[in-house]
Amino acid sequence: MKYVGDSRIPVRREKRLPKPYSEYPGKTEPFFPNFLLKEWMAAVVFLVGFMALVISHPAPLEPHAADPNDTTYTPMPDWYFLFLYQLLKYIPGSMIVLGTVIIPGIFSLLLLLAPWLDRSPERRPSRRPVATALMLFVVASIVVLTYQAVASHKAQQAEAAAATPPPPPPPAAEGAAFDPEQAFIASCASCHGQDLKGTPAAPSLVGLNLSVDEVVDIITNGRKGSMGVMPPGMFQGTDEQKKQLAEWVLSHQ
Known part of the structure; x- marks a missing residue:
C-alpha cells in the first residue's frame, strides 16, 4: 500500500540563505x-x-547682542537657517505655520522615507530622473534663498543707516586741537569697528588703496559698495577736519 501526499510526512525545505560574498567577485x-x-x-x-x-x-560675529532700544539692529539667524528665514518672507503672516512647521516637516519626512520611496537599483543620476531633479531643485532653492536673505539683510542695514541721523561731533573744549581718533569713534566706529576691521554693516578700512582726497570725498558724499550704502554726512566737520580724519584712517594701513 502506498500513501501519496500523506500530510504526516514532513516536507524538507532548504533554508534560503544569502549567498556568500565570494559568489559575486x-x-x-x-x-x-x-x-x-x-x-x-x-x-x-x-x-x-x-x-x-x-x-x-x-564666522563673523555680530557687533553686539540684540538690543530692543536699537532700531537699526536687524537680527539674523545662523547661516544654515537663512533659506528658511527668507522663505518666511514670502508667506503671509496668517499662514506662518505653513513656513515654520508644515513645509520643513514635509521635506524632513520625504528625506526619511527616501529609501522606501525610491527603491530602484539604479544609482546613476541620469537613470534616476525624478530623484535627481528633486535633489537639484532642493539644493538650488536653498542656495538662491540663502543668497537672497544675505542681500536683503544688507539692504535693510543700508536703509536703517540712511534713515538714522548722523551723530553730532564730540564736544571739544574751546581752543582744543581736533582729535581724529575721537572723531572716528564718535562717527564711524559703530559701523566700521573701533579697530577699523569692519563689521557685518560696513567693510574694513584696513588696507585701503586710496588717497587722502578720495577718502575725504567718501566722507563728504558717501559711497555705495558691495555691503550697502554709506550715506553722506556721517561726519559733520570742516574740510580740514575731514582731511585729518582721512589721514588718520590711512595711517592705520
Whole structure:
C-alpha cells in the first residue's frame, strides 16, 4: 500500500540563505568593515576640510547682542537657517505655520522615507530622473534663498543707516586741537569697528588703496559698495577736519 501526499510526512525545505560574498567577485563587499571604513575615511576628509575653512575664514560675529532700544539692529539667524528665514518672507503672516512647521516637516519626512520611496537599483543620476531633479531643485532653492536673505539683510542695514541721523561731533573744549581718533569713534566706529576691521554693516578700512582726497570725498558724499550704502554726512566737520580724519584712517594701513 502506498500513501501519496500523506500530510504526516514532513516536507524538507532548504533554508534560503544569502549567498556568500565570494559568489559575486568584484560586485559587492561586506558592510563591516569594508564599506564602513570608506564612509569613515570620507567623513574624516570632509571634517578636515571643514575645520580648515573655519580656521581660515572664521564666522563673523555680530557687533553686539540684540538690543530692543536699537532700531537699526536687524537680527539674523545662523547661516544654515537663512533659506528658511527668507522663505518666511514670502508667506503671509496668517499662514506662518505653513513656513515654520508644515513645509520643513514635509521635506524632513520625504528625506526619511527616501529609501522606501525610491527603491530602484539604479544609482546613476541620469537613470534616476525624478530623484535627481528633486535633489537639484532642493539644493538650488536653498542656495538662491540663502543668497537672497544675505542681500536683503544688507539692504535693510543700508536703509536703517540712511534713515538714522548722523551723530553730532564730540564736544571739544574751546581752543582744543581736533582729535581724529575721537572723531572716528564718535562717527564711524559703530559701523566700521573701533579697530577699523569692519563689521557685518560696513567693510574694513584696513588696507585701503586710496588717497587722502578720495577718502575725504567718501566722507563728504558717501559711497555705495558691495555691503550697502554709506550715506553722506556721517561726519559733520570742516574740510580740514575731514582731511585729518582721512589721514588718520590711512595711517592705520
